């Protein structure tokens with residue numbers, strides 16, 4: 139992706155037939171399309187984090203959460219959310235993990251793991267561009283908050299049916315320890331997927 143501008147929200151994001159008020163947050167223009175800037179952080183524990191090819195087996199687990207409020211309510215998602223003001227993507231990831239799970243990460247131990255854009259052509263106000271991160275959580279305990287109910291899943295027991303429909307296209311790479319760069323275009327129902335490119 140090629141970010142061209144970065145800054146406060148546009149007043150509205152036009153969809154052709156309608157113009158939704160743009161949700162608060164930081165917006166970025168990529169190849170002429172506006173996206174709200176967000177972060178996602180996949181926390182892991184147990185198993186083998188050495189980069190071995192068979193690392194996805196064994197007792198390795200990833201922390202996901204049931205979204206209870208806001209965008210994506212009812213879906214299982216990775217921890218994350220909007221970038222606030224001038225904070226860095228890394229700072230946003232550390233803050234969101236703390237807010238949504240109570241787990242305090244050391245920024246230097248959080249790894250950049252790529253990027254993804256989600257385009258909702260029928261609802262451009264929902265377009266988002268995420269920086270992806272991964273981190274080891276050790277034996278830290280995850281605590282639920284109002285917005286999300288975190289839960290550990292075996293990396294070979296991911297609840298795909300409860301996640302966004304695009305997740306099976308790009309999450310497995312992260313679970314296998316590979317950085318992911320993906321673009322997703324959602325269908326007009328804002329649920330199914332029209333196009334996905336994953337590098």
Ligand SMILES: Nc1[nH]c(=O)nc2c1ncn2[C@H]1C[C@H](O)[C@@H](COP(=O)(O)OP(=O)(O)OP(=O)(O)O)O1
Nearest residue numbers: 176177207208209210218219220256266302304305
């Ligand atoms: N198609 C999609 N597939 C996916 O797996 N995650 C998606 C997605 N579209 C958006 N997301 C994620 C990215 C982002 O972290 C999250 C929504 O951001 P937020 O948690 O900031 O939304 P909220 O409306 O809950 O924000 P607040 O009102 O500030 O709590 O949904």
